[in-house]
Amino acid sequence: MLSERELTLGANAQETLRHLLSVWLDFERRLSLIPIIRRLEQKTFTPEDYKTLLLNLRPQVIEGSRWISRAASSFTAEFAEVRSLVLRHAVDEHRDYTMLERDFVSVGGSLEEIQSAQRNIGTEALAGYLMSESSKPNPINLLGAMFIIEGLGNKMASRWAGLIQECLGLDDSATSFLSYHGKNDEAHLEKLYELLDGQTSADKTAPEIIKTAKVVARLYLLQLEELGNV
Amino acid sequence: MPEPPHAYITSTGSYLPGPAIGNDEIEDILGVVASKPSRLKKRILASNGIKTRHYALDRHQRSTHQNKQLAAAAARQCLQRAEIDERAIDLLAVASTQGDLPLPGLASMVQSELAIGPLEILTTHGVCSAGMMALKAACNQVRLSEKKNSLVVASELASRLLKKSRYEAATDLRIDLEAEFLRWMLSDGAGAMLVQNQPRWSGLSYKVEWIEICSFASHYDLCMSCGTADQSLWAANITSAAQTSELSWQDYSTYGRAEAAGALLIRQNLKLLEEVVKVGVDGFLKLINEGKIRPGEIDHFVCHYSSHHFKGRILDLLKLAGALIPEDRWFTNLYTKGNTGCASIFIALDELLHSGKLEPGQVVFCVVPESGRFANAYMKLTVAAGRNVSAI
Numbered sequence: 001m002l003s004e005r006e007l008t009l010g011a012n013a014q015e016t017l018r019h020l021l022s023v024w025l026d027f028e029r030r031l032s033l034i035p036i037i038r039r040l041e042q043k044t045f046t047p048e049d050y051k052t053l054l055l056n057l058r059p060q061v062i063e064g065s066r067w068i069s070r071a072a073s074s075f076t077a078e079f080a081e082v083r084s085l086v087l088r089h090a091v092d093e094h095r096d097y098t099m100l101e102r103d104f105v106s107v108g109g110s111l112e113e114i115q116s117a118q119r120n121i122g123t124e125a126l127a128g129y130l131m132s133e134s135s136k137p138n139p140i141n142l143l144g145a146m147f148i149i150e151g152l153g154n155k156m157a158s159r160w161a162g163l164i165q166e167c168l169g170l171d172d173s174a175t176s177f178l179s180y181h182g183k184n185d186e187a188h189l190e191k192l193y194e195l196l197d198g199q200t201s202a203d204k205t206a207p208e209i210i211k212t213a214k215v216v217a218r219l220y221l222l223q224l225e226e227l228g229n230v
Numbered sequence: 231m232p233e234p235p236h237a238y239i240t241s242t243g244s245y246l247p248g249p250a251i252g253n254d255e256i257e258d259i260l261g262v263v264a265s266k267p268s269r270l271k272k273r274i275l276a277s278n279g280i281k282t283r284h285y286a287l288d289r290h291q292r293s294t295h296q297n298k299q300l301a302a303a304a305a306r307q308c309l310q311r312a313e314i315d316e317r318a319i320d321l322l323a324v325a326s327t328q329g330d331l332p333l334p335g336l337a338s339m340v341q342s343e344l345a346i347g348p349l350e351i352l353t354t355h356g357v358c359s360a361g362m363m364a365l366k367a368a369c370n371q372v373r374l375s376e377k378k379n380s381l382v383v384a385s386e387l388a389s390r391l392l393k394k395s396r397y398e399a400a401t402d403l404r405i406d407l408e409a410e411f412l413r414w415m416l417s418d419g420a421g422a423m424l425v426q427n428q429p430r431w432s433g434l435s436y437k438v439e440w441i442e443i444c445s446f447a448s449h450y451d452l453c454m455s456c457g458t459a460d461q462s463l464w465a466a467n468i469t470s471a472a473q474t475s476e477l478s479w480q481d482y483s484t485y486g487r488a489e490a491a492g493a494l495l496i497r498q499n500l501k502l503l504e505e506v507v508k509v510g511v512d513g514f515l516k517l518i519n520e521g522k523i524r525p526g527e528i529d530h531f532v533c534h535y536s537s538h539h540f541k542g543r544i545l546d547l548l549k550l551a552g553a554l555i556p557e558d559r560w561f562t563n564l565y566t567k568g569n570t571g572c573a574s575i576f577i578a579l580d581e582l583l584h585s586g587k588l589e590p591g592q593v594v595f596c597v598v599p600e601s602g603r604f605a606n607a608y609m610k611l612t613v614a615a616g617r618n619v620s621a622i
Contacts, residue, residue, distance in 0.1 A: 007550060014552035018515050021551055025512035029449050042465070193550060 007190065013197040016206040020147050020213055027148065027217035028155070034224045040160060045167040047107055054104045056227045057177075058097055059119040063127035064149070065094035071134035071142050079138050081198060085191050089146070092184070099177040106174040118230040122223030129219060133212065140205050144213030146192055148220065150185045158182025237369035238614060239436040241424040242580035243307030246567060247295050250282040251417075259285045260413065261394025263405065270407060274414040283417035283568025291393040296330045300420040301385035302343035304576075308422035313430055314379055316346055321380040323352040323368045325360035325572045327388065328456070340383060350377070357454060358534055359443060359600040360384065361421075361572035362607035366441040368425045378427060385420035386571040391456060391496045392416065400492040403459070411498045412454070417568035421576020429614040434588055436579065436611040440522060445605035446509055453502040453601040459493040503601060507535070510599040511544055513606045518553060523610055529592035531555045532578050533562065534569075534599060555595075561587070574598075579611075590615035 009017065031037055036053060039045045068090045075083040104114040119127065133139050161178035165171060172179050199205055251259055253275050257267060286295040301324055309316045322341050329336035335353030354363040361384030368380035392413045397405050429435040452461040457479045464477070475481055482488035517523045548554040563581050570577060575598050582588065594611040614620075 009550060009552070011552070014550070015519075017547070017551040018553055019519055021547060022512060022515045022519060025508055025515070028508070029446070029512075033449060042462070 007193060009193065009197045012206065013193070016196055016209060017193065019206070019210045020144065023144075023210060023213045023217060024148070024151055024155075027221070030217075030221055031156070031224070034221060036224060036227060040163050040167070043163065043167050045164065047168055050107055050164055050168060051104060051109050052227050054100055054109070054177075055114055055117045056120050056123070056223065058100050058104075058114055058117050060123045060126060060223060061093075061097045061100060061177075063119070063123065063130070065090060065096070067127065067130040067134045069094070070131060071139055074134055074137060074139055076138060079140065079199075082140060082143070082195055085188075085195060086142075089188060092188075096177065096180075099180060103174055103177050107168070107170070120223060120226045120229050122219060122221075122226040122229075126216070126219035126223055129215060140199050141208035141212040143192060143195060143199065144209040144211070145216040146188070147209075148213050148216045150188045150192065152220070153181030153185030154189050157185070234373040235375070235427050237372040237425050237427065237438045238429045239423045239438060239579070239611070240426045240428075240430045241308050241312035242422065242576070242583050243304045243309070243311060244419065244421040244573075244577045244580040245300055245303035245307060246284040246419040246570075246577070247286040247300060248284050248288075250566070251285060252282055253280075256283075256414070258289055259287055259291075260389065260392050261291050263394045263397040268410065268413075270410055271414050274411060278415055278569070279565055280415070280568055281565050283570075284419055285389040286387050286418045287389045287393060291395065293387075293390060295387070295418075296339075297326060297328070297385050297387040298330055298336065298339040298343045300387060300418060301326070301336070301340045301383045301422070304385065304420035304422040304573075305340065305344055305381055305383050308381070308424055312424050313432075314424075314426075316344070318379045319346050319349060319381045321350045321352070321368055321371055321377040322346065323354065323364035323380060323382045325354040325356070325364040325382075325384040327355070327357050327360065327386055327571050328391075329353070329355075330387075336385070340385075346381075356572070356605065357600045357602035358572050358574065359598050359605045359607040361576055362441060362443060362598050362609065365423065365425070365438075365609075366443060366607075369438050369441065372425050372427050375427070380425040381422065382425060382576075383420060383422045384571075384573040384576045386416070386573045387418050388412075388416035388496070388571060389418050391494075396489075396495060399489045400495055401490045403492040405495075408461075408497050408499060409492065409495045411500060412496050415498075415569050416496075417570060419567060419570035419573050419577055421570075421573045421580055423576060423579070428617065429620075430616050432616040432618050434583060434590065434616065435614045436583070436594065437614045439610040439612060441607065441609045442513070442517065442522070443605065443607045444513055445603070447603040447605070450502065450505060450509075450604045452499065452603055453506065454496075454498045455602065456496040457493060458497075459488075459491045461497055461499055498601065506599050506601045506604065507544060509604050510535070510597060510606050511548065513608060514597065515551075515553060517608060523595060523608075525553050525555055527593045528555055528559055528595045530561045530582060530587070530594045531559045532575065532582065532594060532596045533560065534564075534574050534597065561585075572598075588613045590619075 072086040157178040161175040324337040324340045337351035337353040354360045365382050368382045371377040452464045479488040479493040592613045596609040598607040
């Protein structure tokens with residue numbers, strides 16, 4: 001739920017948000033067809049699946065904190081609002097991987113194993129793209145990337161955490177990474193919507209934001225399709 | 231190439247069998263399964279909001295009508311209000327979830343009931359969107375000038391699936407929420423429309439601006455079905471050969487065995503229902519993004535769902551994205567006429583046309599989400615004045 005304070009957007013931002021929602025709904029649909037997510041939805045998910053998922057997520061989470069810090073440094077003063085959001089975001093999440101490691105250990109994995117996990121080929125593509133975009137001056141298009149990644153946290157993480165707990169007989173402490181994002185990404189998204197209002201002009205930035213959301217959605221799917229392919 | 235002429239819905243009719251049945255009378259008609267009143271009934275009725283509906287069954291669960299008769303009754307009302315003679319009908323398109331007979335098609339049976347033709351017929355079979363499929367085909371025939379006066383009928387007689395003996399006969403399984411849910415949702419009725427290439431001479435017509443139908447069956451599992459004891463066995467990633475020789479009701483050695491196994495019960499996967507709303511919203515956003523509809527131009531929103539299905543995040547996001555249709559624009563007769571599957575939108579548009587609420591130029595936007603295996607239909611109509619008025 002959005003907070004009590006009523007947020008209203010201008011016509012351009014509304015149009016951008018409608019396109020982003022379309023990108024999101026398509027992404028969510030394709031996500032449900034990825035074998036590991038499908039097993040989760042069908043409740044045929046195993047402890048091995050969970051470990052595989054965590055092993056493959058950790059490199060992306062580590063890379064995530066790098067690109068977002070890089071992006072923050074690429075904004076000039078005229079984009080101070082966006083920079084604040086990105087910085088706050090970087091601070092909030094740059095130690096996230098420790099939660100992920102704890103979860104891995106709590107289901108019987110070893111710390112050494114997860115700490116030495118390599119990027120799969122999907123993660124390579126995702127991290128490479130985000131790092132390259134983050135290095136460009138004023139990468140406002142990354143609002144599209146954040147919409148997808150925060151959206152995953154906001155819309156999917158709690159649900160997945162619940163399903164994982166149900167399938168594997170675990171409690172909240174073994175899904176701390178997913179549970180944390182399920183609870184905290186709403187605030188990030190709300191701030192993002194506000195920024196859309198300030199930053200989107202129909203002619204230039206909006207198409208870039210939408211395109212970036214599409215690319216990130218596609219590469220995130222690739223990462224989940226290529227589990228273990230390092 | 232010049233734009234082909236538009237199709238107009240120039241007359242409508244509907245038929246609901248028997249008296250209106252209130253919530254506390256449902257089990258008087260459908261029967262009390264195994265003499266135990268349902269525990270789920272109240273909860274499901276509270277969530278769908280339906281207050282009255284109609285059944286083509288008497289109090290002993292004997293059929294009072296055939297589906298073809300419901301269809302024909304709606305068609306007759308539509309033709310009585312039409313400005314043409316029934317002999318001028320050149321296409322009969324009939325939609326239903328299930329005809330009276332597995333074969334031939336329901337359109338054949340309705341044609342014989344109406345005693346019209348010889349003419350071209352079309353039967354569409356599906357769930358809620360089947361009516362829109364028939365309507366679109368009829369509109370396109372008129373637009374192509376292949377036909378002048380197409381009669382489209384959508385008719386449902388679901389109650390035959392819902393009577394107590396059906397559940398009692400499923401002796402091999404415990405009746406769960408999935409199998410019981412639709413018992414408190416569906417009811418009987420039919421609606422009809424006449425499609426022509428110009429508006430009525432006198433009185434209002436609907437101009438059909440466009441109809442879009444999109445199915446997502448390869449992305450989702452079965453959500454509503456009849457004919458299998460286990461919907462999950464039809465999942466896209468399961469190769470049917472590997473599973474069981476009793477996948478479809480027709481695979482059982484006798485139909486009696488299929489019924490005992492629960493393969494003839496009508497089922498709804500409730501967990502997947504939320505996805506139907508998402509798919510519906512997705513299609514709506516695409517139409518906005520393509521410029522086919524603007525939320526602000528909609529005067530009457532006719533949806534096969536009631537507004538209370540749109541809750542939570544998706545509602546917040548639609549609102550934020552300026553794509554929420556205000557509640558006072560929603561038109562529904564779901565609460566009094568019941569959920570009559572593919573006939574619902576026809577029955578709603580019939581009531582709206584005669585409600586006195588329409589003015590020429592107004593935009594009517596219709597959405598028919600189908601949960602069977604995720605197919606959605608959208609239609610934009612504008613209200614057209616009579617030619618006698620526009621001629622002045």
